[in-house]
Amino acid sequence: MSDEAAFISALRAIVSHPGARNLMDDAAVIAPPIGRDLVITHDMIAEGIHFLPDDPPGDVAWKLLAVNLSDLAAKGAKPIGVILGYTLSTPDWDAAFVAGLARALRNFDVVLLGGDTISAPNRCFGLTALGEASPPVPDRRGAKNGDKLWVCGTIGDAGLGLRIAKGEIKGSRRLLKAYRLPMPKLAEGMRLAPHVNAMADVSDGLLIDAGRIAEASGLAVSIDLDSVPLSPESVALGGNDRAARLAAATAGDDYALIFAAPQHADNAIAACAPEAACIGQFSEGNGISLHDNNGAIPLPASTGWLHRN
Amino acid sequence: MSDEAAFISALRAIVSHPGARNLMDDAAVIAPPIGRDLVITHDMIAEGIHFLPDDPPGDVAWKLLAVNLSDLAAKGAKPIGVILGYTLSTPDWDAAFVAGLARALRNFDVVLLGGDTISAPNRCFGLTALGEASPPVPDRRGAKNGDKLWVCGTIGDAGLGLRIAKGEIKGSRRLLKAYRLPMPKLAEGMRLAPHVNAMADVSDGLLIDAGRIAEASGLAVSIDLDSVPLSPESVALGGNDRAARLAAATAGDDYALIFAAPQHADNAIAACAPEAACIGQFSEGNGISLHDNNGAIPLPASTGWLHRN
Numbered sequence: 268m269s270d271e272a273a274f275i276s277a278l279r280a281i282v283s284h285p286g287a288r289n290l291m292d293d294a295a296v297i298a299p300p301i302g303r304d305l306v307i308t309h310d311m312i313a314e315g316i317h318f319l320p321d322d323p324p325g326d327v328a329w330k331l332l333a334v335n336l337s338d339l340a341a342k343g344a345k346p347i348g349v350i351l352g353y354t355l356s357t358p359d360w361d362a363a364f365v366a367g368l369a370r371a372l373r374n375f376d377v378v379l380l381g382g383d384t385i386s387a388p389n390r391c392f393g394l395t396a397l398g399e400a401s402p403p404v405p406d407r408r409g410a411k412n413g414d415k416l417w418v419c420g421t422i423g424d425a426g427l428g429l430r431i432a433k434g435e436i437k438g439s440r441r442l443l444k445a446y447r448l449p450m451p452k453l454a455e456g457m458r459l460a461p462h463v464n465a466m467a468d469v470s471d472g473l474l475i476d477a478g479r480i481a482e483a484s485g486l487a488v489s490i491d492l493d494s495v496p497l498s499p500e501s502v503a504l505g506g507n508d509r510a511a512r513l514a515a516a517t518a519g520d521d522y523a524l525i526f527a528a529p530q531h532a533d534n535a536i537a538a539c540a541p542e543a544a545c546i547g548q549f550s551e552g553n554g555i556s557l558h559d560n561n562g563a564i565p566l567p568a569s570t571g572w573l574h575r576n
Numbered sequence: 577m578s579d580e581a582a583f584i585s586a587l588r589a590i591v592s593h594p595g596a597r598n599l600m601d602d603a604a605v606i607a608p609p610i611g612r613d614l615v616i617t618h619d620m621i622a623e624g625i626h627f628l629p630d631d632p633p634g635d636v637a638w639k640l641l642a643v644n645l646s647d648l649a650a651k652g653a654k655p656i657g658v659i660l661g662y663t664l665s666t667p668d669w670d671a672a673f674v675a676g677l678a679r680a681l682r683n684f685d686v687v688l689l690g691g692d693t694i695s696a697p698n699r700c701f702g703l704t705a706l707g708e709a710s711p712p713v714p715d716r717r718g719a720k721n722g723d724k725l726w727v728c729g730t731i732g733d734a735g736l737g738l739r740i741a742k743g744e745i746k747g748s749r750r751l752l753k754a755y756r757l758p759m760p761k762l763a764e765g766m767r768l769a770p771h772v773n774a775m776a777d778v779s780d781g782l783l784i785d786a787g788r789i790a791e792a793s794g795l796a797v798s799i800d801l802d803s804v805p806l807s808p809e810s811v812a813l814g815g816n817d818r819a820a821r822l823a824a825a826t827a828g829d830d831y832a833l834i835f836a837a838p839q840h841a842d843n844a845i846a847a848c849a850p851e852a853a854c855i856g857q858f859s860e861g862n863g864i865s866l867h868d869n870n871g872a873i874p875l876p877a878s879t880g881w882l883h884r885n
Contacts, residue, residue, distance in 0.1 A: 288715055288716070288717065289717070291715075291716050291717055291788075291792040292651075292715055292716045292717070292776075292792075293617060293647040293650045293651060293716065293776055293777060294615045294616060294617035294647050294648065294650075294651050294653070294707075295615070295616045295617070296613050296614070296615050296616075296651065296709075296711075296713045296715075297613065297614050297616070298613055298614070298711075299608030299609060299612075299613070299614040300608060301610075303608075304605050304606065304607055304608070305605070305606050305607070305608040305614070306603045306604070306605050307603060307604045307605075307606070307659055307689065307690065307704070307706065308602060308603035308604070308659075308690070309659045309660075309661050309690065309691055309692050309702070309704055310661075310692045311661040311662075311663070311692050311694045311696075311700075311702060312694070313663065313694055313695070313696035313697065313700070314697075315697060316694065316695055316696060316697075317694070338602040338603050339603065341602045341603075342601075342602060342603050342605065344603070350616055350617075350618045350704060351618075352618050352619075352620040352661065352702040353620075354620070354622065354700070380616065381616065381617070381618065382618055383618050383619045383620050383702075385620045385621070385622055385625065385626070386622070386625055387620075387622035387625060387698065387700050388622065388623075388624060388625075388697075388698045389696065389697045389698050389700070391620075391622070391663070391696050391698070391700040393618070393620060393661040393692075393702035395616070395618055395659060395704040397616065398603075400605075402605075402607075404605045406597055406600075406601055406605075407597070407600050407601045407602065408597065408598070408600055408601070467601075467602055468602060479600075483600040483601075
């Protein structure tokens, strides 16, 4: 077990924002953004559920930060800073975690503002991310009848990466990296936000997350599986047929952005995010319907992960 | 294991603030306070460490909220809302937790803004509390040479309450309640903040928390153990001698406020918090020294809890 004081000293070395009060106070204190909304998100991860005992601790730190920043990205928010909830483990594990957190914070240009360190029977971490965004901030509930469904980012890479990490299959380092070191689409989210009616990130699976936008907006959504963007590495490893595409669309952990936008926003979206792909449409009703060039596809029993993110 | 969707539905029933977006979005979105600082704190609790497996789930919820609000109180902050990180357990346990959380939120007039629900091998919860306060917000690092050390709230009740909860001793329901249902001193913190140079809450133990203010401020602190306020119930059960007072001052979980204030603030403090007691003084140097009416007291081996809050 690490010593709490030693761990906080290690964290202190990566803290620079005055609002963190050098990690010596009960709370972080910042001047809030003026004329902007405050966006707050929190994700927890537990060993054995969200990460594997063998995952490199630095990658766990990266992922904890990245999944929260992805939620900010989905709201078009610019990160202000993050608060860490940490369960102490061994000194080596903890040191590697802090090093990975420092690397990830630098990479995303985000500051650590504070947190809490406890002992616990199992590794379980929480992170709260604060961001600022111009109102109106995109809501999952905002899709309109007739809106197109878009996705920005490739789908299914992390699902294959997880199978590589578990040793079930062999594959490219880029796929493994998609699972362990996801890249939140912060810049894309900020650019897209003014043009969308609803936006979320794909964390639990494309189908489940698209279904959540539809449900929250009181609409039905139809998805063209052939339009879902797969990466060349994913196609090389897993193929491109209906089964491979269904696996990708239900695997989760992609941290792509999924959004609803009116037809007249097509040009704006192409300008903001040339890689974005239109994969479906919202209509009156409820539920998800799925098709590809060969016709309708029955919904798979599982549309993604529950309990996970 | 509870169903995630069912749990979130139960939470949704206690959500009212529009910023929570009916718990249907990736993040909470609020308009930040104008002309005030934003105060953010996060505390985690794990079963077996911060609460007992037999503790009533509703009391665990209360305590999780209360310990975070106590950090806001120590910054003189008014709560804006809270974000919950939750590990699902059995439907009964989860339902009792939500009921207790609802009761505590109502009691403290605080709103739930969002959170995350996961499965995990052990119960481990996090809560982020957001508050607003007028700058300058009291800092643990602000004590000045010559400042008096004050405490607002009785010390040691929760320590005895923990022993009652464990079945080690028998005692009054009020002491057990001090352990299970602590009352953060929000009103007192807001009134005191303009008059203090430093403030914190007593979570890990009076001595350790006083020592942290001294250390963060680059000063020494001397504490008169006889001036530490004990409750009548605590004295009736545990006595009033040096050993009982040392036990109280190192037990933790009090959620009293501890603060440093200049001599000239005596009247203002008496007006803001008539129950506040002056228990010591800051001076040049470092470390804690302890005395009572019978003379100097060697520091006990443990001045409080580490890893806990």
